[in-house]
Amino acid sequence: MLLSFRVANHGSLREPQELNLVPAYEDHRPAVTVAALYGANASGKSTVLDAFRFFTSAVTESQARWLPGAPVPRRPFLLDHESRNEPSSYAVDALVDGVRYVYGFSVTDTEVAEEWLYAYPKGRRRVLFERAGMTMTYGATLTGERVAAERTMRPNSLYLSAAAQTSHPRLGQVWKTLNRHHIIGDSTRHTISTGGALAALIFEGYEAAGLARGADILAMADLGVHGLRSAEDDKAAKKAALVAAKLEGWEAFPDEIKAAASKSLQFVHRIGDEEFVLPVDAESAGTKTWLNMVSQALGAIIAGKSMWVDEIDVSLHPMLTAKLLTLFQNPELNPLGAQLVFTTHDASLLGTMLGDQVLRRDQVWFVEKDAKTGATELYPLSDFKPRKGENFERRYLAGSYGAVPLLPETAFEDMLKKYWGDRGEVVSA
Numbered sequence: 001m002l003l004s005f006r007v008a009n010h011g012s013l014r015e016p017q018e019l020n021l022v023p024a025y026e027d028h029r030p031a032v033t034v035a036a037l038y039g040a041n042a043s044g045k046s047t048v049l050d051a052f053r054f055f056t057s058a059v060t061e062s063q064a065r066w067l068p069g070a071p072v073p074r075r076p077f078l079l080d081h082e083s084r085n086e087p088s089s090y091a092v093d094a095l096v097d098g099v100r101y102v103y104g105f106s107v108t109d110t111e112v113a114e115e116w117l118y119a120y121p122k123g124r125r126r127v128l129f130e131r132a133g134m135t136m137t138y139g140a141t142l143t144g145e146r147v148a149a150e151r152t153m154r155p156n157s158l159y160l161s162a163a164a165q166t167s168h169p170r171l172g173q174v175w176k177t178l179n180r181h182h183i184i185g186d187s188t189r190h191t192i193s194t195g196g197a198l199a200a201l202i203f204e205g206y207e208a209a210g211l212a213r214g215a216d217i218l219a220m221a222d223l224g225v226h227g228l229r230s231a232e233d234d235k236a237a238k239k240a241a242l243v244a245a246k247l248e249g250w251e252a253f254p255d256e257i258k259a260a261a262s263k264s265l266q267f268v269h270r271i272g273d274e275e276f277v278l279p280v281d282a283e284s285a286g287t288k289t290w291l292n293m294v295s296q297a298l299g300a301i302i303a304g305k306s307m308w309v310d311e312i313d314v315s316l317h318p319m320l321t322a323k324l325l326t327l328f329q330n331p332e333l334n335p336l337g338a339q340l341v342f343t344t345h346d347a348s349l350l351g352t353m354l355g356d357q358v359l360r361r362d363q364v365w366f367v368e369k370d371a372k373t374g375a376t377e378l379y380p381l382s383d384f385k386p387r388k389g390e391n392f393e394r395r396y397l398a399g400s401y402g403a404v405p406l407l408p409e410t411a412f413e414d415m416l417k418k419y420w421g422d423r424g425e426v427v428s429a
Contacts, residue, residue, distance in 0.1 A: 001337045002181075002306055003031050003093035003100065010054065010088050011047035014077040014375040019048065021339070024362035024382040029337060030095060032363050033328045037343045037378075038350075038396065039367030040405040044376030045343035048367065049310050050075070052341075053183045055090040058105070060179055062112075063152070063161035072107045072156050079374040087113045096177045103160065103178065105131075111155040117174065128171075131159055144168050180305040182296060225287060227268030229277065289316055297327055297340070304336030312342040313349075321346060322358045343367075351393035361386050366403035 008016040021031040039045045054074065066072070077083035091104025102125075105115040115131035119141070127139035129146075136150050136159065149163040149171075164175035267283045269276045280288070293309070293316070300307040313321050321344075327333055328340040349358045364381035384401060386392065395401060 001031050001095045001304075002339055003095065005052055005055070006089070006091045006104070007048075007051040007055070008089045009076050009083050009086055010051040010090070011075050012044040012077065012079075012369060012374060012376040013047055013051060013378075014080075014083055014373070015377075016089070017048075017376070017378040019341070019365065019378060020380070024380070025360070027362075029331070031337070031339065032360070033334060033337060033339050034325050034359065034363045035339070035341045035365060036349060036359055036363060037341070037365045037367055038345070038347075039343075039403040040369075043367045043369045043403065044378075045367045046310050047376060048378060049183060049308050049341075049343065051090065052181070052308060055092070056179065056181050056183070058090070058107070058158060059161060059175065061161075062157040063154075063165050066154075066156055068154055068156070070156060071109055072111065074107055074109065076109075077375065092178065094177060096174055101174055101177075103174065105158060112158060115159055117160065117171075129159065142170065144170060180303070181308065182300055182305055183308040184293075184296065184310065224269060225267050225283075226270045226275075229266040229268060286316060289314065290320055293324060297324060300340075301327060301334050301336070301338040304338050306339040306341065309340070309342040311344065313344045313346040318346055318348045319353060322349060322353045325349070325358060347393050347397055350396055351391065357389075359392075361388065361390075361392075364392065366401055368403045 003022055004018055004020045006016060006018045007013050019035065021035055023029070023032055037045045037048060074088045076086070076088050087106040087108050089104065089106040091102065093100060093102050095101075100120040102118045102120070103116070106113045111133070112131070113133065115129075117128040117130075119126045119128055126141050127137075128142045129139065130137045134153070134155060136146075138146055145166065145168060146163075148166040149159060149168060152166060153159050153162040160171060160175050160178075163171035265280045267278045267280070267287065269278060293312070297307060299305075312324070316324075325340065328338060350364065351358065362380065362382050365378060366381065367376060367378055369376050381392065381401065386395075397404065
């Protein structure tokens with residue numbers, strides 16, 4: 001379970017920023033299971049998710065996929081002359097088998113400058129390892145083979161990734177926990193459109209486990225869909241063949257995954273007594289978004305993972321978004337503590353819906369960019385000491401918390417009036 005994420009010098013996040021998921025108010029869980037990020041366009045909301053994406057990809061891929069001698073694919077702050085030459089830093093606090101761990105690293109364009117891992121088994125810090133360049137220092141409590149990982153580690157790869165590659169038991173467990181995250185952005189939002197049958201395959205697995213089928217979930221959302229089918233698709237088969245040709249290790253994929261890649265998803269509608277089957281391309285964006293989001297949310301909840309979603313409200317009605325949040329917020333439905341972190345512009349989620357508060361006071365964060373420096377600041381609603389039951393939606397839209405666009409009162413109107421005036425048109429006041 002993720003307790004916090006810290007980042008500095010990534011994109012517009014120039015100064016150190018922290019997304020702290022430890023509850024600010026009484027809670028029986030060690031971390032909140034939902035966190036919403038609000039802010040104006042281009043304020044840096046997506047950059048927070050991108051920074052976490054880089055962190056997870058470095059942990060996952062630096063040893064296995066980053067080529068020796070290749071540049072580190074980081075994104076430093078570029079709006080001053082100093083930051084682009086300074087390291088970028090990333091760190092998390094996470095629970096691994098009930099023990100708190102702090103893991104982080106800093107990187108330049110060419111190498112890992114620092115890396116560290118600490119454990120807090122009884123509230124006191126124990127150093128597992130610290131790294132400066134290619135020099136490693138180990139704590140007394142880190143047992144097991146350590147030299148093998150150090151031998152394979154490169155200047156541009158993480159020691160933790162190398163340790164996982166060499167099957168270190170304790171560090172491998174930490175590595176595995178830090179990989180329990182799924183990030184949904186533009187590249188993954190439309191997977192239903194491009195690989196719909198894979199979603200159908202997922203739902204078949206859910207049904208075998210006693211969970212609702214995809215059609216049931218679509219029916220619950222009142223989307224007019226009464227069933228889902230998968231069918232052979234020549235175009236999909238050709239695309240799957242191209243993917244297989246480019247993808248290393250394709251033969252290692254299960255046969256059912258390969259078969260699903262050559263299929264497409266169909267949506268069944270019923271008008272009166274007649275049944276109509278629509279291809280995935282003819283279905284509405286909202287239907288596909290809901291199916292995509294819920295399929296991945298169920299996967300995260302069942303596995304106890306975290307799910308990070310950029311612009312969760314795209315193509316979804318606010319009531320559907322609120323329903324998605326309840327899957328994570330309800331301890332009975334989410335016993336493993338899966339977490340949902342998302343960006344949104346939907347202010348209605350700050351209020352009540354059907355009589356219930358959608359987001360708690362310590363589940364709301366704001367992102368604001370300094371107009372003079374271009375740097376982003378991340379801060380929680382709890383900093384404003386809000387009262388329980390306070391109308392967060394109204395106060396946010398009124399600018400009480402910041403993180404809203406500053407629009408000149410008549411700038412757009414004056415621009416259009418000037419345009420029509422320059423054309424010699426009559427413009428009424």
